[in-house]
Amino acid sequence: MLLADQASSVELCPLRYQFSAVRGDSYDDNWLVICGSVTTPEGTWTFTDPCLLIDEARRVSAWLRGVAAGTVAVTGPGPDGSLSPETWFVEPVLAFSLCDRSKDGAVIRVHLSMEAAPPWQQGENGADIYQYFVETQVDAAALLRAADQWDFALASFPTR
Numbered sequence: 001m002l003l004a005d006q007a008s009s010v011e012l013c014p015l016r017y018q019f020s021a022v023r024g025d026s027y028d029d030n031w032l033v034i035c036g037s038v039t040t041p042e043g044t045w046t047f048t049d050p051c052l053l054i055d056e057a058r059r060v061s062a063w064l065r066g067v068a069a070g071t072v073a074v075t076g077p078g079p080d081g082s083l084s085p086e087t088w089f090v091e092p093v094l095a096f097s098l099c100d101r102s103k104d105g106a107v108i109r110v111h112l113s114m115e116a117a118p119p120w121q122q123g124e125n126g127a128d129i130y131q132y133f134v135e136t137q138v139d140a141a142a143l144l145r146a147a148d149q150w151d152f153a154l155a156s157f158p159t160r
Contacts, residue, residue: 001013001060001061001146001147001149001150001153002146002149003108003110003136003138003142003146004136004138004142005136005137005138007040007041008038008039008040008041008134008135008136009037009038009039009136010036010037010038010110010112010134010136011036011037011038012034012035012036012060012094012150013034013035013036013153014032014033014034014035014052014057014153014154014156014157015032015033015034015035015048016032016033017029017030017031017032017033017157017160018031018032018033018050019031022160027053029160030053030054030055030159030160031050031052031053032050032051032052032053032054032057032157033048033049033050033051034048034049034050034051034052034057034093034094035047035048036048036094036112036116038112038116038118038134040118040134042118042120043118043119043120045118045119047112047115047116049091049093049114049115049116050091051089051091051093051094051115051116052089052091052094053089053090054154054157054158054159054160055159056089056090057150057154057157058151058154059087060087060096060147060150061146061147061148061150061151061154062147063086063087063096064143064144064146064147064150065143065144065147067098067101067106067108067143068106068140068143068144068147070101072086072098073086073098074098074099074100074101075097075098075099075109082128082130082131083097083109083111083130083131083133084097084130085097085109085111085130086098088111088130091114092113092114092129092130093112093113093114093115093116094110094111094112094113094116095110095111095113095130096108096109096110096111097109097111097133099135104139105137105138105139105140105142105143106137106138106139106140106143107135107136107137107138108135108136108137108138108143109133109134109135110133110134110135110136111130111131111132111133112132112133112134113129113130113131113132114129117132118132
C-alpha cells in the first residue's frame with residue numbers, strides 16, 4: 001500500500017506471520033510482520049515489525065475507503081496539543097488519522113511510533129506515542145487504490 005504526494009510517502013506491506021507455526025493462541029497465531037518504507041523532507045528510513053494483528057490490518061483498508069467516501073471525521077489536536085489518531089491498534093507502532101479534507105482529496109496522517117519512528121526519534125529522545133506522523137495529500141482514487149493494494153497483500157494471510 002502506498003500513500004504518497006510530492007513531498008512524502010509511506011509504503012506498507014505485510015511480510016509474514018510473526019510465528020510460522022500455529023501455536024493455538026489467537027494473538028500469537030495472527031501477528032503480522034509489517035514492512036514500511038518512509039520518505040519525508042527530513043529523511044528516509046525503513047522498518048520491519050510484528051505490529052498488526054490480522055483483524056487490525058483489515059481495518060486499515062476499511063478506514064481508507066471511509067476517508068475516500070467522506071465518512072471519516074477530521075481529527076485535530078486535543079486541548080493539550082497532542083494528537084490522538086482515529087485508527088490505532090494493540091501495538092502502538094502504526095496509527096492513522098485524517099488531518100484535512102477538501103474537494104481535491106484528503107490529507108492523511110500516518111502516525112509512526114516506537115519501531116516505526118525515524119531513527120532520530122527513537123530511544124530516549126523519541127517522540128511520545130503517536131506524536132510523530134507523516135502527512136500525505138491524496139485524492140479519493142489514490143485512497144481506493146491503496147485500500148485495494150492492502151487487501152490484495154492481506155489475502156495471503158487468513159486468520160489462523
